[in-house]
Amino acid sequence: MVRLENVLAPAKLNLFLHITGVRSDGYHLLQSAFVLIDWYDVLHFELRPNSNQISREDLTQVLPERDLIVRAAQALQQAAGVQQGVHIQVEKNIPAEAGMGGGSSDAASTLMALNRLWQLNWSSARLQQLGLTLGADVPFFIGGTNAWVEGIGEQLTPLTGALxxxxxxxxxxxxxxxxxxxxxxxxxxxxxxxxxxxxxxxxxxxxxxxxxxxxxxxxxxxxxxxxxxxxxxxxxxxxxxxxxxxxxxxxxxxxxxxxxxxxxxxxxxxxxxxxxxxxxxxxxxxxxxxxx
Structure with a gap:
């Protein structure tokens, strides 16, 4: 049995949020600064080497039947042509409808964990590209650092080093x-x-x-x-x-x-x-x- 235990999915805060315009397709153009905080959801992953089934067990009984965690796992499995499956246990602590990015963070942690569990060795950039199809905030969490954010949320400048x-x-x-x-x-x-x-x-x-x-x-x-x-x-x-x-x-x-x-x-x-x-x-x- 191969498992990844206690994978943390941190919440985020927007230190500020400005809207600078609206694109022709209706998406809003933003400027913001996203920071990671130590308010966590906790995920556990168990490899299913002889089955391609993806299942999720909600340990707190607050998640919908098919949330971003399942969608992220299915998206990576399909994109990478993986024949293995996974069972995911979720301890949900980040509040929903809060503006704290809990669902997006869960999806990002799922992609990063399964990239390791399934031994895909995808780069962060490749995971971020897939993550963007799940939600605008997912690439930020995959990037793994605080960031200056522009566009519709997909243009990230890491706030590292001198920044x-x-x-x-x-x-x-x-x-x-x-x-x-x-x-x-x-x-x-x-x-x-x-x-x-x-x-x-x-x-x-x-x-x-x-x-x-x-x-x-x-x-x-x-x-x-x-x-x-x-x-x-x-x-x-x-x-x-x-x-x-x-x-x-x-x-x-x-x-x-x-x-x-x-x-x-x-x-x-x-x-x-x-x-x-x-x-x-x-x-x-x-x-x-x-x-x-």
Missing amino acids: ALPEARMLVVKPQAGLSTSAIFSDPNLKRSKSCATISSFTDSPYDFGCNVLQEVAERKCSEIKKLIFFLKQRKFQVTMTGSGSAVFAKIDDTISDVKLNEVLMQINTEFIGSKAKICKVLSVHPFLDVR
């Missing part, structure tokens, strides 16, 4: 309510002509840059987001929504004590029933790339 971001901790909160990405992007009041920014201006102050232009629309559609942001701002946090929501985050200043953070977490759990809150670290590299 690497300083260490940071984030308070991340997903309210009980979720949001549909399509509903946000189709809203007629969404601002779609933000002027273009530059990487150099961003890296001067990466955790205090720009805004999320989707946030205003999201707050109108989901009062819980607006209440949560107001709650955190009252406690002196600078709060931004990630992606199309509904999760929000705030950088934790070094002057904020652990005692104060624990108090805030307790208040969130009390006042926002059904929410999920976590203190997260910004990662510099995808954990799968550290396990060789």
